[in-house]
Amino acid sequence: MRATNLYAPTLREMPSDAELISHKLMLRGGFMRKSANGMYNFLPLGWKVIKKIENIIRDEMDKAGGQEIMMPILQPSELWEESGRWAAYGEEMMRLKDRHGHSYSLGPTHEEMITALVRNEVRSYKQLPLMLYQIQDKFRDERRPRFGLMRSREFIMKDLYSFDKDEAGMNISYEKMYKAYGNIFTRVGLKYRPVEADNGAIGGGHSHEFTAISDAGESFIACCTKCDYAASDEKAELKAIIPENETEEELKKVPTPNAHTIDLLVKCLNIPIEKTIKAVAYQTEQDELVLVFVRGDHDVNEAKVLHFVENARELRMADEDAIKAAGGCPGFMSPIGIKKGTKTLVDLTAYEMKNAVSGANEVDTHYTGVNPKRDFKNVIVADIRMVKEGDACPRCGAPFTLTRGIEVGQVFTLGTKYSEAMKATFLDENGKDKPFVMGCYGIGVGRTMAAIIEQKHDENGIIWPLSVAPFEVVVVPVNAKNEDQLKAAEKIYDELREKNIDALLDDRAERAGVKFKDADLIGYPLRITVGPKTVDEGIVEVKIRKTGDIKLFNMDNYLSEVLKVLEDL
């Protein structure tokens, strides 16, 4: 490709409506343009990168036994009603009607679609296992799209679905995908970490998120500093923190005027926050009240709480009336004196506390000398809090570090959730009808691209890994109006291409500085500069974007040297 034929409109200034460096550089480097909120046009450079990432994904999916297919984006509501998700999915699903009044969704994911496809095709265990995938645009009506490709409403996703005859088979498929994901993220040059994850509403089975390490990320992962346990912040398992033994004091009511928050309580009684127990009251969609108690300096983990609440997908803060109806006093709550039958959860650590302070279910009053094991009745004791930096790993006890990251992929086992709901069955060895045992595996392609840029850039622009760079090498004649230089550059460009190197010839009649700045901004891994030294002395100058190193080669053997440099990248 010649730069004079390439539409790569770079911007001299940073676009003002972008916040993240990846977003800014993709706009500035001419990789993409915004179309509307959460929707983007990919320009030639951006699309080339996307295709390179996709092809790495395809390669690894195929190697792992996957077969590529293509399903419609538009999905009839009937399928979603079979699985129950037409109602459950909520506002995140884009919906529309055709001229006959039939309802459809713009696919946010394809479990229903693939299950419906496979149930009509696969009859026998002999056809299993089966792994089918596609790379396609998905639609999710995010409450707040932001950060460019990081969270958009239309985005490219690779989604693979595995079908097995039993759980053991499913686990093998899962392992294959887990390995393939590692290969993919390594090949695209990401620093990443697979972490245990919560399955959320899907329930059962297990799941891992692949998280690219980046301060720009929106997720947190907890990594053990000693062993290899790592989990998403929601998933990270925690054990009780056992305090030093103390003689148990009597339960005693003390006045705490206006101390309706933990901060005020700590000031009011002049006690350490670790001695307090705080309450959070939730309600489910069905208006069931759920009271949760954790140590004052801890946060409630709603994902964990949800595992103890049946038939609820999300929690909201409870109304004051509901709290009062259960015998609670907002701002001064405690499990002591709550109406029997109210769902009351106490965190493991809070339950072990000695002589703590908690509310007394009376205005402006707290209890001191609270010993939960002795004083709390009819409560569920469980791990329901959020991990904190320094918390102990459940495996080895060493402290956790919390790291920010970008979730670029997730693998999880589905079991028979969809196959049972949608009656997708096959005949096993004994001629018996059985539901498929499924798994699903997603990769955000655009998000992967953004994550790579977040990890690989400097003040001058992007530094693409060779595997996904829009071009591997840019050949820059310093003065394209100088015919000797242009000829020399063209010769090098042709020779590179003969070696199957993806090269760009920057034949624009721009000054050298402009072309150098663009090359750095766009981030080609290698730049070959063709100037007077090349024409007069036969010296080929190669600059490595990543290190800034400049290497000089002789015209006679530069090609093999360049191949070596590329090899080392």
Add this chain to the structure above:
RNA sequence: CGGGACGUAGCGCAGUUUGGUAGCGCACUUCGCUUGGGACGAAGGGGCCGCAGGUUCAAAUCCUGUCGUCCCGACCA
């Protein structure tokens, strides 16, 4: 959906307080000159000031509404 900010040329911005009919830098076109890190000179083209109402002799500027964008909070690839 709640809280905050902003909509003026392709991009980045000034002008709005104190109404008088639109400007700067970059980019773009032509010519000249220049060519190893975003040159220089000259001459040009391009905007119903987001949109709709209102106030006024007169509105980018004041008022009302509306749409859009960005950032902060409840979720996910």
